[in-house]
Amino acid sequence: xxxxxxxxxxxxxxxxxxxxxxxxxxxxxxxxxxxxxxxxxxxxxxxxxxxxxxxxxxxxxxxxxxxxxxxxxxxxxxxxxxxxxxxxxxxxxxxxxxxxxxxxxxxxxxxxxxxxxxxxx
Amino acid sequence: xxxxxxxxxxxxxxxxxxxxxxxxxxxxxxxxxxxxxxxxxxxxxxxxxxxxxxxxxxxxxxxxxxxxxxxxxxxxxxxxxxxxxxxxxxxxxxxxxxxxxxxxxxxxxxxxxxxxxxxxxxxxxxxxxxxxxxxxxxxxxxxxxxxxxxxxxxxxxxxxxxxxxxxxxxxxxxxxxxxxxxxxxxxxxxxxxxxxxxxxxxxxxxxxxxxxxxxxxxxxxxxxxxxxxxxxxxxxxxxxxxxxxxxxxxxxxx
Numbered sequence: 001x002x003x004x005x006x007x008x009x010x011x012x013x014x015x016x017x018x019x020x021x022x023x024x025x026x027x028x029x030x031x032x033x034x035x036x037x038x039x040x041x042x043x044x045x046x047x048x049x050x051x052x053x054x055x056x057x058x059x060x061x062x063x064x065x066x067x068x069x070x071x072x073x074x075x076x077x078x079x080x081x082x083x084x085x086x087x088x089x090x091x092x093x094x095x096x097x098x099x100x101x102x103x104x105x106x107x108x109x110x111x112x113x114x115x116x117x118x119x120x121x
Numbered sequence: 122x123x124x125x126x127x128x129x130x131x132x133x134x135x136x137x138x139x140x141x142x143x144x145x146x147x148x149x150x151x152x153x154x155x156x157x158x159x160x161x162x163x164x165x166x167x168x169x170x171x172x173x174x175x176x177x178x179x180x181x182x183x184x185x186x187x188x189x190x191x192x193x194x195x196x197x198x199x200x201x202x203x204x205x206x207x208x209x210x211x212x213x214x215x216x217x218x219x220x221x222x223x224x225x226x227x228x229x230x231x232x233x234x235x236x237x238x239x240x241x242x243x244x245x246x247x248x249x250x251x252x253x254x255x256x257x258x259x260x261x262x263x264x265x266x267x268x269x270x271x272x273x274x275x276x277x278x279x280x281x282x283x284x285x286x287x288x289x290x291x292x293x294x295x296x297x298x299x300x301x302x303x304x305x306x307x308x309x310x311x312x313x314x315x316x317x318x319x320x321x322x323x324x325x326x327x328x329x330x331x332x333x334x335x336x337x338x339x340x341x342x343x344x345x346x347x348x349x350x351x352x353x354x355x356x357x358x359x360x361x362x363x364x365x366x367x368x369x370x371x372x373x374x375x
Binding site for chain 1: 153157160166268362
């Protein structure tokens with residue numbers, strides 16, 4: 001039995017010869033992705049995962065895992081297996097994006113015109 | 122507010138605060154030993170909430186003339202505590218702890234709900250503040266209780282056995298109080314009898330959904346005494362362990 005400085009651990013009488021076995025499939029339930037929203041109207045942000053048997057329990061766990069230190073006003077949970085994940089091997093489809101400045105509006109200088117309009121000229 | 126009313130309010134606040142402190146400590150004993158990581162975290166977090174709520178009430182008591190919250194929490198002997206005996210019982214297995222969580226949190230939520238409309242403003246303020254926390258605690262308890270009660274034969278039998286063990290202690294939460302007449306008159310608190318009826322009608326739908334049976338009323342035998350300082354042999358070791366660090370040096374700065 002484990003003897004600890006913490007009397008509660010000693011009282012739990014945990015066996016010292018704990019045979020470590022590989023986890024069985026779904027031993028800890030399936031995972032859910034948790035998203036939280038800090039303020040109504042904000043985007044929900046991914047904050048992590050929880051193991052749970054269903055969406056309701058995932059919410060209950062997610063609230064405490066990720067909602068206990070800051071304010072959230074809303075939480076979404078999605079089964080990890082419902083999330084479509086793109087392949088890392090296909091990440092080359094994003095490679096040419098930085099070189100496409102012609103798509104950006106950076107060269108469109110319009111603030112002066114807007115301010116002039118606002119002043120009623 | 123006259124002295125009699127103040128004493129009556131103090132009695133009520135001590136009951137609630139001691140319930141919360143003792144169950145908060147008991148539930149914290151599950152930290153690191155819970156059945157599933159996420160549930161361990163949730164249960165521990167709720168235990169912290171309860172201790173925070175106890176502290177808020179001890180602060181109110183301090184404003185009414187009692188000693189500092191730390192002193193009140195850690196320097197009393199077991200026979201000076203006013204918690205119901207249900208809360209001091211050892212954790213047992215997770216089935217008992219969940220059943221106790223279900224039975225106590227519903228009662229606690231009702232107490233705070235009643236006080237949120239109380240004419241004594243400082244306690245109404247605290248009650249309104251903890252409303253959100255309690256909503257989650259009760260939701261958590263309902264979900265687990267219903268799921269385990271109705272899942273399969275093993276889980277049902279364990280929940281029913283734990284429920285039977287806890288029932289008379291749970292009835293003891295509503296021990297009649299001598300001073301509550303005053304509080305009822307002044308609109309500060311509606312009294313233990315009214316609370317008990319509301320509690321029973323709130324928990325019954327979930328008990329039915331869980332497939333659990335309430336022991337028949339002719340076998341009811343409420344375990345009273347806790348409110349007057351009579352406790353089981355389990356409270357003293359709990360109080361000693363809980364207070365050990367503080368008592369080592371009560372004047373230390375933390």
